Amino acid sequence: MTTANQRIRAIDPIQPPSALLLKYPLSGTAESLVNSTRNAISNILHKRDDRLLVIAGPCSVHDPKSALEYAKRLAELRQLHAADLEVVMRVYFEKPRTTIGWKGLINDPDLNQSFNVDKGLDVARKLLLDINQLGVPAGCEFLDAVTGQYYADLVSWGAIGARTTESQIHRELASGLSCPIGFKNGTKGDVDIAADAVIAARAPHIFLSPTEEGTTALFTTAGNEDGHIILRGGIQPNYDAKSVADAIKILDKRSIDTGIMIDMSHANSEKQHRNQLKVGQSIAEQLSAGNHDIVSCMIESHLVEGKQAIADRSSLVYGQSITDACIGFDDTEDLLATLAKAVQARRQCQAR
Numbered sequence: 091m092t093t094a095n096q097r098i099r100a101i102d103p104i105q106p107p108s109a110l111l112l113k114y115p116l117s118g119t120a121e122s123l124v125n126s127t128r129n130a131i132s133n134i135l136h137k138r139d140d141r142l143l144v145i146a147g148p149c150s151v152h153d154p155k156s157a158l159e160y161a162k163r164l165a166e167l168r169q170l171h172a173a174d175l176e177v178v179m180r181v182y183f184e185k186p187r188t189t190i191g192w193k194g195l196i197n198d199p200d201l202n203q204s205f206n207v208d209k210g211l212d213v214a215r216k217l218l219l220d221i222n223q224l225g226v227p228a229g230c231e232f233l234d235a236v237t238g239q240y241y242a243d244l245v246s247w248g249a250i251g252a253r254t255t256e257s258q259i260h261r262e263l264a265s266g267l268s269c270p271i272g273f274k275n276g277t278k279g280d281v282d283i284a285a286d287a288v289i290a291a292r293a294p295h296i297f298l299s300p301t302e303e304g305t306t307a308l309f310t311t312a313g314n315e316d317g318h319i320i321l322r323g324g325i326q327p328n329y330d331a332k333s334v335a336d337a338i339k340i341l342d343k344r345s346i347d348t349g350i351m352i353d354m355s356h357a358n359s360e361k362q363h364r365n366q367l368k369v370g371q372s373i374a375e376q377l378s379a380g381n382h383d384i385v386s387c388m389i390e391s392h393l394v395e396g397k398q399a400i401a402d403r404s405s406l407v408y409g410q411s412i413t414d415a416c417i418g419f420d421d422t423e424d425l426l427a428t429l430a431k432a433v434q435a436r437r438q439c440q441a442r
């Protein structure tokens with residue numbers, strides 16, 4: 091008996107990123123959408139563009155068909171509100187769990203614990219390409235340090251989640267990602283760790299990572315100037331004006347000039363999806379009153395409101411979340427209109 095791999099049950103090779111990139115190459119449409127959106131987001135974060143970045147979409151993607159239908163509907167709203175909002179679809183394939191549970195489409199695309207990761211990566215890349223082809227930019231959470239190699243070229247904005255913001259590995263990863271990156275405050279509400287993450291990711295790092303060909307290499311990153319914090323609540327919500335002002339003090343102390351994103355869901359909604367409307371209303375009021383520190387927000391929304399238990403694909407409600415509960419599309423439509431009006435009101439404040 092050797093001393094290595096004593097707790098490893100299997101090692102199954104999968105395709106390297108280069109194989110998938112060859113199968114679904116970046117199209118000209120996607121390339122220009124991703125580049126222009128990253129630019130627009132950077133300008134919003136650094137307050138060179140007075141619009142609001144809105145990341146809206148399902149808590150997790152489990153069914154590419156409904157995700158694509160959502161993208162088609164969101165494409166219309168993106169166009170409609172383009173003067174006031176930069177709308178990006180939340181396309182989350184990797185789910186961090188509090189303990190255990192379904193870890194997302196890449197990890198288990200068939201929802202049956204068969205863990206066909208090769209298929210998951212294929213479906214995820216193809217879907218991102220299709221969504222970009224519709225003219226809708228995508229935002230993803232980078233949870234796994236390796237899987238991004240398979241699809242990061244199709245991502246316009248990325249998140250590091252509440253459970254990983256304090257992780258050095260994720261900060262290093264963020265320092266080399268091409269898109270702007272948001273860092274959530276910790277699950278208990280600690281905003282300092284998100285501000286620390288922005289500073290850490292702004293610096294260059296040197297670390298090991300697999301290449302597109304699947305070999306291990308030493309990567310040297312340039313650092314990511316487009317890092318920002320995301321207020322997602324903790325022991326209590328932190329979307330109100332006082333919490334935003336407190337967060338700004340934390341950013342000022344570290345000379346961080348990027349604005350704040352407010353996540354309407356998670357601990358800010360106290361996991362009651364309809365509370366997102368209340369959070370959205372508060373954001374709209376703060377913007378209308380002239381707040382320039384809030385530059386962005388996140389909405390968990392799907393075609394059908396609520397959530398359902400994970401089950402056999404054939405018995406699932408089409409277009410409804412299997413992770414956190416989401417608001418439905420009609421409410422999303424109203425919420426985006428409210429936010430667009432609030433941005434217009436904020437402009438009027440400035441003009442006065």
Ligand SMILES: O=C[C@H](O)[C@H](O)COP(=O)(O)O
Nearest residue numbers: 185186187188189191413414
């Ligand atoms: O966004 C989804 C969930 O809030 C997060 O992944 C944690 O989920 P869990 O507490 O159900 O595991």
Ligand SMILES: C=C(OP(=O)(O)O)C(=O)O
Nearest residue numbers: 186251252253274322356
């Ligand atoms: C898991 C998520 O959020 P958080 O990291 O804030 O819990 C999420 O946005 O899907």
